[in-house]
Amino acid sequence: MNLWAWIVLACVAAFLTKWLGYAIPGRLLQNPRMTQIAACMTVALLTALTVMNTVALGQSLVLDARLAAFGVAALALWRRLPFLIVVVFGAATAALVRLV
DSSP states (O other): OOHHHHHHHHHHHHHHHHHHHHHSOHHHHTOHHHHHHHHHHHHHHHHHHHHHHHHEETTEEOOSHHHHHHHHHHHHHHTTOOHHHHHHHHHHHHHHHHHO
């Protein structure tokens, strides 16, 4: 298959996924268990994305300045510092680790 066939196939799959979402009865979506599952999946996916962007480079794991910056930012978030300060601390940590 060429590139355009894959693009069309991906578009069809996205459309069908969205359409099937509308076909689910509302009573199933109002279920408290479904709400809890959706909330947990959101947190799990965000966590996986964060970890992969922190310690992965292609097909390998890398421990570099990103991991140190993530640790400092996590500590700043745990201390409930303002988000701008968290970003500045993380960026400064990455810059210092790369400098050393």
